[in-house]
Amino acid sequence: MKVEKTDFLIVGSGIAGLSLALKLKDFGEVVILTKKRKFETATSLAQGGIACVMGEDDSFDLHIQDTLIAGDGLCDRKIVELVVRSAPERIAELLSLGVNFDRDPDDPRKFHLGLEGGHSRRRILHVGDYTGRAIENVLIERVVASSNIRLLEHHFVADLLLSETGEGRRLVSGVLAFDLLHGEPKIYLADFVALCTGGAGKVYLYTSNPDTATGDGIALAARANCRIANMEFFQFHPTCLYHPKAKNFLISEALRGEGAILLNPEGKPFMHRYDPVRKELAPRDIVTRAIDFELKKTGGECVYLDITHLPSDYIKKRFPYIYETCLKYGIDITTQPIPVVPAAHYLCGGVYTNEYGQTDILNLFAVGECAYTGLHGANRLASNSLLEGLVFAHQASLKIKELYPQLKGRVPPPRINEPKIEDIKDEKIFISHNWDLIRKIMWDFVGIVRSIKMLEFAQKRLNLLIEEISANWGGFYLDLDVMELKNIAIVAELIVRSAISRKESRGTHYLLDYPEKREDFLKPTILLLNGFSI
Ligand SMILES: Cc1cc2nc3c(=O)[nH]c(=O)nc-3n(C[C@H](O)[C@H](O)[C@H](O)COP(=O)(O)OP(=O)(O)OC[C@H]3O[C@@H](n4cnc5c(N)ncnc54)[C@H](O)[C@@H]3O)c2cc1C
Structure with missing residues (x-):
């Protein structure tokens, strides 16, 4: 198997991955692996914009307050303050890279600020109604122009390769990736790995998310025994176009x-x-x-x-x-x-991280929608997620730069250095059928309004499916559908288990059996993988 070595390995080419790459490029070599084409991201689909205190009638306190209210008691106030207060600096960086946010037609010295649900002031910077695409294009341009960043498309990251230091501390040594164009497995070794893999809307039958949103980063981290938090809080966007030919617009x-x-x-x-x-x-x-x-x-x-x-x-x-x-x-x-x-629109939970985007593994980071940072609590305030991606890319870069001298070239080789790749023996209909089943189970029983009976029904069905997937497709396959199926199964199971454990209604989690909020649930739900291996 081909083995390559780099300093910083980033998985994903949305706002989180691209911003982090630009922050690290002057400190070492960066490789970005992305499973489809580079612009196939949720970032490219973002329309509304990015929240930042700018208006004369606005203040950090108001933005903080609005975020806390939307988060319904579960936001981490320290993180909310960090994100809101550092927004102007991160936006200034985007402007200097070349993102041209719309100006106020009456006073072009000022930006035109949009208003969205839950915001008490106009504070959404936007580029028409295609803000995400405008940001993604600028970031990609900068990444492609940098000689120290290599962006490899159609490279699916299938597994994290772990190692241990002499003192028993777990580290990530790199990843197993599949070059899907050439049908070739490869190993990328790195001193630092950052999961910037986006959300998981594809676990639901109807979603606004792109096809890439299969929760891969969460599944990768869960398999590496990292904590996963607040998976029950899946935000449903109220208004997607209803038309037989429109795919989740x-x-x-x-x-x-x-x-x-x-x-x-x-x-x-x-x-x-x-x-x-x-x-x-x-x-x-x-x-x-x-x-x-x-x-x-x-x-x-x-x-x-x-x-x-x-x-x-x-x-x-x-x-x-x-x-x-x-x-x-x-x-x-x-x-x-x-x-x-x-x-289904936005996953508020994800890989548990600290204020530097660091996971339970010292040199493994999770940034953007795949991460749980404490910013969104039980419900995300509109237009706070692009901002979260930007802010935590910066935060992660600070910690990586701090740890770099200590870890550079010192990460031990992975425990398993040649993972076995299996051949698909069955017809692909088994795979696509299981995909549909998971997405339908999630939509019908783990959707906008839930009950314990529905959730337990879903859990039983999912556990059976997981057993079957484990028996038939337990190893690594050079096939995106099989590998993503395993990831949506893991993510669906985590969502259902988290939802069952939260016996109250709060934010996006509404349980008919427990319609009120409860004081004893004023903390994030934290889970590990359920012991199965798929
Ligand atoms: C339709 C829509 C509109 C939105 N509007 C707004 C808005 O107006 N304002 C706002 O703040 N937020 C908005 N959001 C949410 C916001 O766009 C996302 O939360 C944010 O863009 C996520 O950025 P990210 O970098 O974490 O992930 P993404 O932009 O989704 O990028 C993830 C990347 O990871 C790659 N990847 C995933 N798994 C693997 C793997 N196993 N191997 C290799 N690569 C992998 C993907 O291919 C992709 O490149 C919207 C979302 C959608 C879907």
Whole structure:
């Protein structure tokens, strides 16, 4: 098997991975491995923008407060303060790299700031309604231009290679990766490894996430016996386009920020009955549950988001991407309400990390959506996640630079240096069927509104599936579908186990049997892998 050595190995090419690479490039050689094409990330799909205190009427305290309220008692205040207070510095870096956030048309010295649910002030920096793509493009340009960074596409990271120091301390020595274009396994050894693998929306049947979001980083860390936290808190975005041909297209929260109204299948507004003050701008969990109740009550298939009160020219200028995309599906958003449904959107939990993005293994980091940092608590405040990726890429770079002199060239070789690769013997239909089963189980029984009966049902089904996967596809396969199937199975099991253990309703986790919040659950849910090996 080919073996390569680098200083810093980064898994993933979204905002977290690319930013971290740019921060480390002057200290050593960086390799970024990414499993599809470089821009196939959740980052590229982000529309609304990135939160940062900028307005004259705004303050750090207000942003902190809004984040804590959305997080519903489970945020780590120290982390919230760190992220909010360092936002202006991180945004200044993005500007200096060349991201051109939209300016206020009335005063071009200032930025145009969007408003989103849960924010008490306008503080969302954006580039039209394609902010993520604009950021991703600039970061990729910079990474590609750097002689000290190698970005390898179609490289799937299948496993972490672990070692131990003489004093019994666990370290990561590198990764086992599959070059999917050439069908070749490779080993990358490194002094530091950072998981920047994004979210896990693909565990659900309906999701706004890209195909890459299969929770790989969480599964990799869990297999390495790292702690995983708050997996029960999966945020469902209230408004994804409902159209047979649209694959999970998001209708940004920023439309509601500009006054769009939600209408039930009978064409009547309903948010005032669920949150009389904030209405459409209530946090996402409240809006999502309201839609879920309205759909169940009326038997309708979708609700509608109506922004037709705004002048047509303004809509086209402010939301060009959403306008064009909806028009492609025959919906003119300047004259017609948009059919929408909720979909799995953002995983608030992930690999347990400290304020430097460090996991339970000294030289293994997790940054971005795959990490649990304590920022989001039980529910993420809109537009805080791109910011989290930026801030923790910076934080991780600080710790890596601090540890580098001590670890450089001193990480022992991995315990297993030649993992065995198996051949697929069965027809691929077994794989795709199990994929569908997991996603359907999760959607039907571990969705927006849960009950213990539903969760236990899901758990039984998942455990059976995991046994079967373990018996049939236990080892390593040079096949993305098989490897990702194992990862979504691990992540689904962690979500269900966490959900069962939290006997209360808080943030995005709503349990019919326990509809109230409970004082004894004011702490994150922390789990390890359940003893199985897949
Ligand atoms: C439709 C949509 C709209 C959003 N809008 C906003 C918004 O307006 N504001 C906001 O703050 N947040 C928004 N979010 C959330 C935000 O985009 C994500 O949380 C953030 O971009 C995650 O960045 P990341 O770098 O952690 O992961 P990603 O950008 O998803 O990148 C993950 C990378 O890891 C790679 N990868 C994964 N597994 C492996 C593996 N095993 N081997 C190799 N590579 C691997 C992937 O291929 C990908 O390159 C939105 C999300 C979606 C889906």
